[in-house]
Amino acid sequence: MLLHTPLYLIFLAVTVFVFWLLPRPAWRKAFLLLVSYGFYALFDWRFLCILFGLTVLVYLIGRAIPNNSHPQRLAGLSVLINLVFLGLFKYADFFLSDLGAILQTLGIHSLSPGLKLLLPVGISFYTFQSMAYTTEVYRQKIQPIHSFLDFALYLAFFPRLIAGPLVRPAAFIKQIEQIQPKFDRNSLGPALGLLLLGLFKKIVIADSLASQADVAFRAAALPAGDLVFPTPLFIQGFYLYAFQIYADFSGYTDIARASAALLGFQLPENFQQPYLSTTITSFWNRWHMSLTQWFREYLFFPTSRFLLAKTQRRWPRLVQTSANLITMTLIGLWHGAAWTYVAWGLWHGMLISGEHLLKLKPGRRWASILSGLIAFHLVGVGWVLFRSASFAAAGRFLQGLLVFQQMHWLPYYLPSILFTAALVFGIDLASSRALTLPRRWAFVRHALVIAALVVIFSLLVIDFARGSEMRPFIYGQF
Numbered sequence: 001m002l003l004h005t006p007l008y009l010i011f012l013a014v015t016v017f018v019f020w021l022l023p024r025p026a027w028r029k030a031f032l033l034l035v036s037y038g039f040y041a042l043f044d045w046r047f048l049c050i051l052f053g054l055t056v057l058v059y060l061i062g063r064a065i066p067n068n069s070h071p072q073r074l075a076g077l078s079v080l081i082n083l084v085f086l087g088l089f090k091y092a093d094f095f096l097s098d099l100g101a102i103l104q105t106l107g108i109h110s111l112s113p114g115l116k117l118l119l120p121v122g123i124s125f126y127t128f129q130s131m132a133y134t135t136e137v138y139r140q141k142i143q144p145i146h147s148f149l150d151f152a153l154y155l156a157f158f159p160r161l162i163a164g165p166l167v168r169p170a171a172f173i174k175q176i177e178q179i180q181p182k183f184d185r186n187s188l189g190p191a192l193g194l195l196l197l198g199l200f201k202k203i204v205i206a207d208s209l210a211s212q213a214d215v216a217f218r219a220a221a222l223p224a225g226d227l228v229f230p231t232p233l234f235i236q237g238f239y240l241y242a243f244q245i246y247a248d249f250s251g252y253t254d255i256a257r258a259s260a261a262l263l264g265f266q267l268p269e270n271f272q273q274p275y276l277s278t279t280i281t282s283f284w285n286r287w288h289m290s291l292t293q294w295f296r297e298y299l300f301f302p303t304s305r306f307l308l309a310k311t312q313r314r315w316p317r318l319v320q321t322s323a324n325l326i327t328m329t330l331i332g333l334w335h336g337a338a339w340t341y342v343a344w345g346l347w348h349g350m351l352i353s354g355e356h357l358l359k360l361k362p363g364r365r366w367a368s369i370l371s372g373l374i375a376f377h378l379v380g381v382g383w384v385l386f387r388s389a390s391f392a393a394a395g396r397f398l399q400g401l402l403v404f405q406q407m408h409w410l411p412y413y414l415p416s417i418l419f420t421a422a423l424v425f426g427i428d429l430a431s432s433r434a435l436t437l438p439r440r441w442a443f444v445r446h447a448l449v450i451a452a453l454v455v456i457f458s459l460l461v462i463d464f465a466r467g468s469e470m471r472p473f474i475y476g477q478f
Contacts, residue, residue: 001042003162003255004202011039016262025179029149032263036158040121047120051156054085058130059151062144065137075138082127089117090124094337122162124334126155128294133169135298142170150176159259163252165270165290172265180264191261198254201427206248207471209420213241217387220397230406232413234397239417241387242380243424246275248474249288273428275379278362278372280351283379291331300327320356325349335386340394344385351378 001008015035022028041048061078065071093116133154136142145151153176160167216237219229253270260267274287284292300323307319325346332345354360362371381398388394 001039003252003259004199012259012262019263020183025181026149028179029153029176033149033153033156036153036156036161039158040156040161043121044118046118050085050089050120050123051126052152054082054127054130055152055155057081058134058155059145059148062134062137062151063146065134066140066144071138075134078134079131082131086123086127089119091333091337092117125164125166126161128166129155129169132166132294132298136169142173145173157260157265159256159263159265160267163249163256164288165253165256165268166294167268167290168293171268175265183264187261191258194254194261195258197427198251198256198258201247201251201254205420205423206244206251206474209240209244209247210471212416213237213244213387216400217241217393217397220400221389221393222396223392229400230409231400231402231404232407232410234400235410236413236417237397238380238384238401240420242275242376242383243420245383245386245474246271247424275376275425276372276428277375278368279355279360280348280375280378281355283375284348284352291334295327295331299330300324303327317357321353324353324356328352340385340388340391343391344382347382347385 001011015032019028019031022031037048037052040051058078058081061074061081065074068074133142133145133151137144145154150173154169154173157172213236216229216234219233250271253267257267257269268290270288270290272286272289274283277283277286303326304319304323307322308316311319326349328345328349329342330345332341332343332348335341335344360371362368384397385391385394388397
């Protein structure tokens, strides 16, 4: 069930209504867990079996850590189990196919083409939530959850189950244990506004840009000897895909946060105007912030401390560079089982390391603007790797940008780029103030929310009725 469909909106409305109708917190949590499991089973009932099995194992390990004489081993076992789940379902066929290709070059035929396992939706997110939980229990930052119901809800909460955002265990577990006694009416307006913003980003911006951006990437994927497509086509694809993936993923996060808010839960903000960053480091502090924080907390810092200890702090810059490259490369691999994702992560790792080595901190206004433009386009080069099906296709795309052929077509492609840029940056700048009208203007805000909700829902119904295919969220595949 996709979060931008009429079915989900009906599902959400019924869930919110019944949730607040139930008189006891325990009943609400049980209902919410049942709904979350039902939501996940709609993708494939086998996915639910995997999630439930992991939930049972990690719950038991978490309960056993405090009283065990070797808590580190149990925490390590939890991490290993999660990585086995993730590796088996997401990466096994990827590495087996590469191994088979290597064996074939040596004249050895592979015995098996691969495991051909289904990839459970959202497994990259809930395994990371699971590892964060047992790690925090081992570090004694939180107490293990005694209620299996609470822990199962911690992993399966449906608004963030598919594509996050990742939450800090202590903050979210506290919200589960202390369910709000009644709905806060003051949160209704902001929650509906955030929901509408997310739907607008996904339906109006991201899905509208997808078909235009796809043209350039399909052109680059053709095995042509010489590129015959105009450079403006690739320029359009370069910019529109950058805006598409941002609108798509931030739109999902907005819908997820709004859905949680309607149920009395707060999910962390995941984006803070990332394309206005002046450096790549700043970009990653403002893009998919929950994932960046997870990797920083559970990989970058431990790796840095380990390398510093091994080198006796003799080469701190080399240690930081190595930790950056390792972390960003694994972030790339986390996004998908393909070497293009690995290269995308490594690209960002090299850029961040270069900034740190050069101590790049643009200060003056014009220097910041220039640095921001450079950072945006370097991020865009990374998106070409991210979106392309192969290195050859990415190379042809970048070549298409640089050959400057048939530039007389530029005026035809330029308006869509400028309009989209103005729309995306305008929403970014205005969204933080959109729902902060003075109290005396509350009736205007409510009227606008209701009118916009009717319009967006009507568009969804019309789109659904005419049989058009709903585009899934890009990050839903991870």
